[in-house]
Amino acid sequence: MEFKDIVAISGKGGLFEVVAKRSDGMIVRGLDEEKSGFVSSRLHVFTPLDAITIYTTGNDTTELRKV
Numbered sequence: 001m002e003f004k005d006i007v008a009i010s011g012k013g014g015l016f017e018v019v020a021k022r023s024d025g026m027i028v029r030g031l032d033e034e035k036s037g038f039v040s041s042r043l044h045v046f047t048p049l050d051a052i053t054i055y056t057t058g059n060d061t062t063e064l065r066k067v
Contacts, residue, residue, distance in 0.1 A: 003050050003065050006031070010045040 005018045007028065016028035019036045026046060029036035039046075052064040 004048050006049045008047045008049070008052075009039055010047075012039070012044065015049070 020027040025040040
């Protein structure tokens with residue numbers, strides 16, 4: 001599992017691993033679960049962890065994967 005394969009999904013708690021991508025959403029599995037399920041892109045926004053930036057103690061932002 002790579003960092004880009006882990007997503008946060010709006011409206012759902014926790015982090016998810018992408019199992020497969022479809023044109024209308026994704027099939028994901030919770031990091032602490034064995035069961036996978038479909039999540040529609042019409043109802044939710046997917047944010048891969050490698051696209052998230054955070055503020056540091058200075059005025060700069062840095063990518064989450066560098067922290």
